[in-house]
Amino acid sequence: MARATVRDVAAETGLSIATVSRVLNGQANVAEHTRELVLRAVERLGAQAPRPRSRTRPGAVHVRCPYLLTDYFGLIVTSVAEELSKHGRRVVLDAGTSAQKASVLPSLGSGDVAGAVLVLPPEPAEQLVRLRDRKFPFVVVDPRTELPRDVAAVSAAHFAGARKLVAHLVELGHRRIGVLGGPRDWLASDSRAAGYAAALADVGVLPSPELLRHVDEPTEENGYLAARDVLELRERPTALVAFNDKMAVGALRAARERGLSVPGDVSIAGFDDLDLSRATTPELTTVRQPVREMGRLAVTLLLRLLDRYEVDALHVELATELVVRGSTGPAR
Missing domain, CATH: 3.40.50.2300 (Response regulator)
Incomplete structure (x- = not known):
């Protein structure tokens, strides 16, 4: 069967050549139903059209938690690592109080590190903004300071x-x-x-x-x-x-x-x-x-950023729950 062209796919779907090209080149600014329509047409035409290029950034994920990994922080880091493992992502862990002595943010984006999860980062917001401006994908868990709306963050209410x-x-x-x-x-x-x-x-x-x-x-x-x-x-x-x-x-x-x-x-x-x-x-x-869920949701957000999807909800607050036990009672 002759090789299908972009023009053939456009004629088959009724879409413009530019739209078909965006799908086949793996660009993000295409509706999901449009993408499916094009891929089905490619299959009907003999699957000879170019395959869409992978949009996912390859590489490991840097997980930084400059605190002792006990209780609260340990639960977050464990949930992050487990969730990344499910998606086949290698973890580069930077943890412990010694990690506070020198910021690794300026070096992120070099080597084979694709993105980062930063837990309560001690760096000022200005450094995180500079990291964002370099187009490096990262998500902050439990931010220490107020962050701009376009910096991905997960916290509790x-x-x-x-x-x-x-x-x-x-x-x-x-x-x-x-x-x-x-x-x-x-x-x-x-x-x-x-x-x-x-x-x-x-x-x-x-x-x-x-x-x-x-x-x-x-x-x-x-x-x-x-x-x-x-x-x-x-x-x-x-x-x-x-x-x-x-x-x-x-x-x-x-x-x-x-x-x-x-x-x-x-x-x-x-x-x-x-x-x-x-x-x-x-x-x-x-x-x-919801400490564990905070870690899992941070990974979900990061993976979408690594896949170059536009994410509308970049600041996510998870609901908390009052647990009443024996240490509180009526005032005298």
């Missing part, structure tokens, strides 16, 4: 989760609520603080600055120190909300040292719903983040 948590405490009669916040320069800290304030504002209460503490690193020890400080106030809070479950565990220790019962004297709640939250006595009321 921090504001909504924090608002639900404090609304739960408000329903129990709490009005004097201490906040053990995370690092001041983390976007999640700001979003959660705004959620706490919104729930209090719903009942006409303004947050008290004396009840707010921020830590440089959200660890159990820092949660203990921050909670101890707040619980020493002359008019102590009736409830404490911590940036994460680790800090909430520290707050439980601080309450026990002062002879306070939980939740009888003070209610304590965390955030993340790690396994740790179910290993305490009492078990922690917390906000469940």
Whole structure:
């Protein structure tokens, strides 16, 4: 059978020669039903027309998480690696606190690395914008700072989760609520603080600055120190909300040292719903983040970018869920 030409395919489908050429050259600006129409015509004409070129960028995926891979970060990185493996992508892992010492962003795009997943990157937004301007595909998981709308990012609904948590405490009669916040320069800290304030504002209460503490690193020890400080106030809070479950565990220790019962004297709640939250006595009321799904969705977004598809929803927030357990109760 004679070789089918682009003109033959155009005549067969009723499409323009330019449209058929875009399909056969693997360009992205073609509707999916049009692409299928052309490929079926090619098959009917004897499959002698040129095959569409692959649009997928080949190469490995750089996964950067400059933190210890325990609990929260470990779950994200594991889900990212597992999802990439399903798609046959090799992973180049850069993890651990030592990875904070030097940014790898300027070097991304060289060698056989096709794209990247960046977990809570410590670099300023300007560096991420420069990486975007180089047309290098990447997705940010849990961004530290506010990002432009055209930088792909996946996060949890921090504001909504924090608002639900404090609304739960408000329903129990709490009005004097201490906040053990995370690092001041983390976007999640700001979003959660705004959620706490919104729930209090719903009942006409303004947050008290004396009840707010921020830590440089959200660890159990820092949660203990921050909670101890707040619980020493002359008019102590009736409830404490911590940036994460680790800090909430520290707050439980601080309450026990002062002879306070939980939740009888003070209610304590965390955030993340790690396994740790179910290993305490009492078990922690917390906000469940879809941590594994964040990693999987980041890979889905990245693969679409690597396939050179246009992605409309570049900023994706996944819903959180309030999990009520024994560490919260009615205010005295």
